[in-house]
Amino acid sequence: MRGWIGLAIIGGIIYYFATETNKLDEPIEYVQTMFTTADKKVTSMTGTTIQRVDHKIPIIKEKIYERLSTIEIRELDGVFIDSDSITKFKEEYCSSSTRNHPVFSRDNLRFICDQI
Structure with missing residues (x-):
């Protein structure tokens, strides 16, 4: 039980220094720059980027197309260009x-x- 109390006190102290003071700003920034530089190095070494493929959009299109006229289908094709246009x-x-x-x-x- 004393271990949990000590752990809670240490966590509280770290939380206080991270939120109420600027004592941990420099180490946090240092760690963040290390992560970003490592990420850039890995990305440059592999040369690939991750692209999310949404498999639900073609299924939704088929459901909606059954109901629409040709003019509405053409307009909907302009909406389903990418996820940004859908949002x-x-x-x-x-x-x-x-x-x-x-x-x-x-x-x-x-x-x-x-449907969207």
């Missing part, structure tokens, strides 16, 4: 129920927002 679409049209899209009908827009 922009969600923020702009799916955040409130009163927003209207110039191409999608209200029911289809609601369906698309539910």
